[in-house]
Amino acid sequence: xxxxxxxxxxxxxDGAQDIYDTLxxxxxxxxxxxRSIVATPHCNIPGYFDNYFGETYIEVYKKAVEAIQKEGIxxxxxxxxxxxxxxxxPDLIVxxxxxxxxxxxxxxxxxxxxxxxxxxxxLLERVSEVGAKPVVAHVERYEFVQDDPxxxxxxxxxxxxxxxxxxxxxxxxxxxxxxxxxxLLDHKLVSVVASDAHGTDRRTTHMRxxxxxxxxEYSGKxxxxxxxxxxxxxxxxxxxxxxxxxxFSREV
Numbered sequence: 001x002x003x004x005x006x007x008x009x010x011x012x013x014d015g016a017q018d019i020y021d022t023l024x025x026x027x028x029x030x031x032x033x034x035r036s037i038v039a040t041p042h043c044n045i046p047g048y049f050d051n052y053f054g055e056t057y058i059e060v061y062k063k064a065v066e067a068i069q070k071e072g073i074x075x076x077x078x079x080x081x082x083x084x085x086x087x088x089x090p091d092l093i094v095x096x097x098x099x100x101x102x103x104x105x106x107x108x109x110x111x112x113x114x115x116x117x118x119x120x121x122x123l124l125e126r127v128s129e130v131g132a133k134p135v136v137a138h139v140e141r142y143e144f145v146q147d148d149p150x151x152x153x154x155x156x157x158x159x160x161x162x163x164x165x166x167x168x169x170x171x172x173x174x175x176x177x178x179x180x181x182x183x184l185l186d187h188k189l190v191s192v193v194a195s196d197a198h199g200t201d202r203r204t205t206h207m208r209x210x211x212x213x214x215x216x217e218y219s220g221k222x223x224x225x226x227x228x229x230x231x232x233x234x235x236x237x238x239x240x241x242x243x244x245x246x247x248f249s250r251e252v
Contacts, residue, residue, distance in 0.1 A: 001032075001033050001034045001035065001207050001211060001227045001228050001231075002034070002035065002036045002037075002038075002227070002228055002231035002232045002235060003029060003034050003036070003037045003038065003194050003195050003197075003205065003207060003231065004038045004040070004080070004101055004108065004135070004163070004192060004194050004231045004234055004235065005038065005040050005082065005108060005137060005138075005163060005165075005194035005195060005196045006025070006029070006037050006038065006039060006040060006194070006195050006196070006197045006205055007039075007040065007041060007042070007082075007196075007197060007198045008022055008025050008026065008037060008039050008064065008077070008197065008205070009022065009039045009041050009060050009061060009064050010022045010060065010063070010064060011060070012041045012049075012051060012056075012057075012060050013041040013042040013049050013051065014042065014198060015041065015197070015198045015199065016198075016199065017199075019063065019064070019067050021199060021200060022064050022067065022068070023067060023068065023071055023073070024200045025197060025199070025200055025204070025205045026068045026071075026073045026075045026077070026205070027071075027073055028200065028204055028205045028206050029075055029195075029197075029205035029206070029207070030073050030074050030075045031206070032205070032206040032207045032208040032209075033207065033208050033211070034075065034205065034207050035074065035075065035076060036075070036076040036077075036078060036232070036235065037075060037076070037077055037078070037205065038077075038078045038079070038080040038101050038102060038108075038235065039061060039064065039077055039078065039079060039080060040080045040081055040082040040101075040108055041057075041081060041082070042081075042082055042084065042110075043081040043082060043083045043084065043098065043099075044083045044084045044086060044089070044092065044098075045084040046084075046086065051081065052092070052097040052098070053081070053096065053097055053098060053099045054097075057081075057099065061077075061079055064077060065077050078101070078102040078235055079099050079102060079103065080099055080100065080101040080102060080108060081098055081099045081100075081108065082108045082109075082110050082137055083098050083107060083108065083109055083110070084109075084110055084111075084112075085109050085110065085111045085112075085115070085119075085120065085123050087123070089109070089123060089126075089127060090126045090127055090129070090130045090132075093107060093127065093130055093132050094130055100132070101135065101234055101235060102234075102235040102236075102237075103237075104133075104234060104235065104236070104237035105131065105132055105133045105237060106132075106133045106134075106135050106161065106234045106237070107127065107132045107133065107134060107135060108135045108137055108163070109123075109124070109127065109134050109135065109136055109137060110136075110137040110138065111123075111136075111142060113141060113142055113143055114143050115142060115144065116144075117144040117148075117151055120142075120144070120151075121151070121154070121155070124136070124155065124158070124160055125158070128158070128159075128160075133159075133160075133161065134160045134161065135160075135161040135163055135191075135192070135234065136155065136160055136161065136162055136163060137163050137196070138163065138164060138165045138168070138196055139152055139162055139163065139164060139180075139184070140164050140165070140168045140173075140177045140178075140180040140181045140184065141165070141168065141173055141177050145180060146176045146177070146179075146180050149180055149183055149184060149187075149189075149248065150247075150248045152184055152189045153187065153189060153245055153247060153248060156189050156191075156242070156245045157245065161191045161192060161230075161234065161240060162184070162189055162190055162191045162192070163190075163191065163192045163193070163194050164181050164184065164190050164192075164193055164194075165177075165193075165194065165195070165196045166193050166194065166195050166196075166207055166209075166210035167195075167196065167202075167203055167210075168180075168181045169181050169182075169193065169210050169213055169214065170209060170210060170213065172202065172203070182217075185214075185217075185218065186246070187245055187246040187247075187248060188243040188244065188245050188246050189245050189246075190226060191226070191230055191240055191242065192226055192230050192231050192234070192240075193207075193210060193211075193214065193226045193227055194231070195207055207227060210227075211223050211227050214226060214227070225241055229241060
């Protein structure tokens with residue numbers, strides 16, 4: 001498996017607090033079948049985390065990679081960021097302050113959970129206009145998506161990548177998020193499942209249970225696509241595999 005969303009870098013955001021957390025998260029990921037993981041610290045959250053690309057990011061990333069290699073953990077750690085959506089995000093991308101997922105054209109973007117959907121759609125369009133490919137993080141957790149998931153159908157039609165959290169599949173973020181994930185899966189709108197791991201307890205890097213859940217509820221082919229093939233294509237800066245989405249006006 002390939003996990004494109006994990007807060008595994010030590011001491012840089014609200015994820016791994018130190019290198020020991022990083023190592024335990026790495027062990028847990030590898031043990032569950034993850035072979036590559038993208039380190040995506042929070043970035044551009046006003047008043048909380050800046051974490052723009054620069055010397056600090058490079059130093060922390062190298063420290064994590066070297067520690068994992070020294071321990072002999074069979075896990076490749078790739079660079080990236082989860083960037084919070086602000087109006088000036090397109091400018092930050094042009095100015096190379098944002099690390100895309102493994103230096104590809106794909107940018108992992110998160111919104112406020114109570115974000116205005118019109119702002120979200122406008123921002124994603126402007127990000128696309130500067131040549132980036134939006135990967136929308138944990139869409140099932142946004143209130144406006146839970147209230148009306150048809151917006152995800154529109155986003156998929158525009159070519160945006162739709163990422164959901166493995167924890168939502170398993171009920172870790174509540175019934176509304178879980179129900180929304182399955183509605184999106186039923187309508188063939190999900191592009192990637194990722195861990196969005198923040199530590200070694202509740203929100204972990206262990207992906208096997210979620211992989212098996214998708215395989216059981218849908219198919220092994222779909223599980224392979226969402227947990228392996230599409231995230232690998234993203235990391236390789238290649239087009240992902242998509243199915244024709246089903247409009248919400250149709251019963252599934």
